[in-house]
Amino acid sequence: MTDDKKVELNKVSDYPEMPVSLGSMLWNKTSSWRNFKPVIDGTKCIGCGICWKFCPEPAIFPTNPPTVDYDFCKGCGICISECPTKAISKVDETR
Template sequence: MKKQKTKEQAQSGISKTCPGPMVFSKGAVISEPGSTMKYKTGNWRTYKPVIERAKCIKCGICWANCPDAAIKKDSDGTFIVDYDYCKGCLICDKLCPVKAISHGVEQK
């Protein structure tokens, strides 16, 4: 099985989403669970939610309702956005019961 990335693959827009040379496993089986995490969806964002730590009541509603599992619990119990994966849908902003989340346009 070829393990080297061909020139065409290197130039392909899709293969850029996958770091390192493409390995063609037998039967296209993927043996690395959760490997989509190599692909950062954070650059999809138009809007950027920001959690104001002082206002956060640690209810976890933002965490529970994120379709991208892009909100993490911090060591002090408050929640923080993982900007590597946050796509900026703003469900969290909409649902925060104490308005601890605000948003602005993503600066690129």
């Protein structure tokens, strides 16, 4: 989901005055932490936004139906547990 534009920091003068937007989250994708991924079934989704509110990352975008940012979802499963219509299923990704 992220655009892969690179933040070029090759020498001290390239750095901003403050440690702001150094681009660390562009390379530090946390998807490898996951053993299973949440998959949203749009036909069961009622658009309540509970998964978006509860996602601690936040890796769920409030689209209709919601979309998951699989670059950063760590697979905690909170969205699966909170979904009132059981629209989110757990898909094994064990490698």
